[in-house]
Structure formats: C-alpha cells, structure tokens
Amino acid sequence: MIQMTAAESYVQAVRVLPPRLREEALSVPEEDRVRTEELRLRAGWPMTAVMEGAERPLGGTPVEPPELERLVEIASQASLHAVLDQIRRGYLTVEGGHRVGLCGTVNLRGGEIHALRAISSASLRIARQVRGTAAPVLSGLCPGGRLASTLVLAPPGLGKTTLLRDLIRSVSEGEGCMPLRVALADERGEVAALYNGVPQLEVGRRTDVAEGCPKAQGLMLLLRAMNPQVLAVDEITAPEDIKALTAAAGCGVILLATAHGEGRADLERRPLYRPLLEEGLFHRLIHIRREGERRVYTVEELR
Numbered sequence: 001m002i003q004m005t006a007a008e009s010y011v012q013a014v015r016v017l018p019p020r021l022r023e024e025a026l027s028v029p030e031e032d033r034v035r036t037e038e039l040r041l042r043a044g045w046p047m048t049a050v051m052e053g054a055e056r057p058l059g060g061t062p063v064e065p066p067e068l069e070r071l072v073e074i075a076s077q078a079s080l081h082a083v084l085d086q087i088r089r090g091y092l093t094v095e096g097g098h099r100v101g102l103c104g105t106v107n108l109r110g111g112e113i114h115a116l117r118a119i120s121s122a123s124l125r126i127a128r129q130v131r132g133t134a135a136p137v138l139s140g141l142c143p144g145g146r147l148a149s150t151l152v153l154a155p156p157g158l159g160k161t162t163l164l165r166d167l168i169r170s171v172s173e174g175e176g177c178m179p180l181r182v183a184l185a186d187e188r189g190e191v192a193a194l195y196n197g198v199p200q201l202e203v204g205r206r207t208d209v210a211e212g213c214p215k216a217q218g219l220m221l222l223l224r225a226m227n228p229q230v231l232a233v234d235e236i237t238a239p240e241d242i243k244a245l246t247a248a249a250g251c252g253v254i255l256l257a258t259a260h261g262e263g264r265a266d267l268e269r270r271p272l273y274r275p276l277l278e279e280g281l282f283h284r285l286i287h288i289r290r291e292g293e294r295r296v297y298t299v300e301e302l303r
Helices: 007-018 020-025 030-035 063-077 082-088 133-139 159-171 214-225 239-250 264-269 276-279
Strands: 036-042 048-051 054-057 091-093 099-109 111-125 148-155 182-188 209-211 230-233 254-260 283-292 294-301
Touching: 007 020, 007 030, 007 063, 007 111, 030 036, 030 048, 036 063, 036 276, 054 133, 063 099, 063 111, 099 159, 133 159, 133 214, 133 283, 148 264, 159 182, 159 209, 159 230, 159 254, 159 283, 209 214, 214 230, 214 239, 230 239, 239 254, 239 276, 264 276, 264 283, 276 294
Parallel strands: 148 254, 148 283, 182 209, 182 230, 230 254
Antiparallel strands: 036 048, 036 111, 048 054, 091 099, 099 111, 283 294
16 A cells, blocks of 8 residues: 655645646645645635644635536546435545535435535545554553553544544554454545545554444444454444444444544533443543644543
8 A cells, every 4th residue: 555645645635626726725835735634615715724723715716606516526526426425414535535525505305414505615624644643642542452442532623533543553453552353434434545445544454444334334234244353433423323332342342433522521511422431331532632733642541
C-alpha cells in the first residue's frame, strides 16, 4: 500500500471539486494544504478552508449553485442512483475515504428523508493517515500487553477517526500490544476507505472490514461471520449501536469505538451514552482536546 503524505491526500480529495474550485483549492500553499481539515462550499459565498478549527476564506469568487450540483455529480461518478442511500444521510464518501457532506432542500417520503435537492452547501472533509497517532496512548490501553475495551471521546473535528484508525492498525499489527483480529464496521467508509475491496487507508493485516451498512447491523454481521477478537466502530450515534455493542461485549469481544463529547461528565449526562458507563462496556476512555494548535490525548480508567 502506498502511504500518502498529508499534502498528497489534500490533492486527492480536491479532485472531486468542479474545475474552477479545484484550481482554487490547488492554489493553496503546501504548508496550508497540510493543515487543511475541510473545505467549505456555500452558494453565494467564497470557498473557505478549515484549519485548526477556524474557517479561512481562500479569496476566490462566490460558489455558484451549479458548481455544487457538479460536485455531487463528480463525487458520485455520475451514478446518483448508486449512492442514494448515502445522499439520504447527507454525505458521500469518495476514493481515499474523503467525505463530502451535503446540505440543501430535503424531500420527505413517509416521514423519512428520501432525497436532497437544490444543494446549498457542501463540506469536503479530508481523510488522512497519520501513522503513530496511537503510540502515546497504547501503553495505557494495554494492561498486561492486551488491549482493553476503549472509547475515544472528543468534539467534532479533533481527530477521533484518525486516532481510531491508527489504534486499529496498531492492534492488528501487534504494535505496543498483543496482535489481535479486528473487525471494523465502517458505515461511511471513512476509516478504511475500501476501493474495489482494498483498504485505501492502513488498518492492519489482521483487520476485516464491513462497509456501507448501518453500524449495528455491521457489528452483528462481523461478530457472526469473522470471529473477531476486537470489534471497532466509528461514532456511536443511536440506541441500536449501543445494543449491538452490549451484545458483542457479552460474547467476550474487545470493543473500540468513538463518540462525540467533552468528557466523562458529558457521557454521564447524556441519556444515549449513559448505558456505556452503566453497563461497563469500556474499560478505558481517551479524551481528545485542543490546546492551541496541539491535540492532547488523556487516558482515563473507567473501572
């Protein structure tokens, strides 16, 4: 597998932009390409870049609505019918694991989102492989050399998915702990980024990936089919996810997962996440926070 630099990942991601916007994005200096986490496109406003959590205008002319429609066409490879399920959820995952978030007029059918039309804004989130991200925390997650069930907690945009990916890779390769078979429920294709069945981002030689299905169903499929020692999932968002994780923990499987939150107190306050603590599903908590331009990782024992 060819390891891309951060700048190369940026270039790969902006290929989905319409020509004028792609040219504008490629005019960004390389040092800023490395720091860019997202590109934001809003009809009637110039494109912006998100760096260290702050949006900065790129100085171009306002984005036109037809350019947003063209973005969707490129990202879907002109096959909208093939990606309708993703579009209904408000995003498209493209080659390399980059994600295009979409916003516009919602069409409802039977009380559920059927389609998005008249796209008004888009967010291109740039996926990056950052090897070694997990190294500083592994010793705190592997008592006796074996991984403990671990939850990664942080607000949006602080690198939960990046850390989860490197944790999966490290555990699968036996770096810092005993090598284990990992099964990944990658609903949005952001963690492993399968392309023609091959992960575009490194998740380790002992990792099996189920992509594109709802997390709860993917977890159960992997549990039944792949005999994993570790089950991994990005972004717990629904009671069904927690029910599936509880079932897996009852089968003796180690869990790796991420969730949005500010800290342990936040978990205890929120009804969705409270069962994670009450059921004792996780033994370690990694909290990510920003200090200036740095990300700081704190490991806390939950038992």
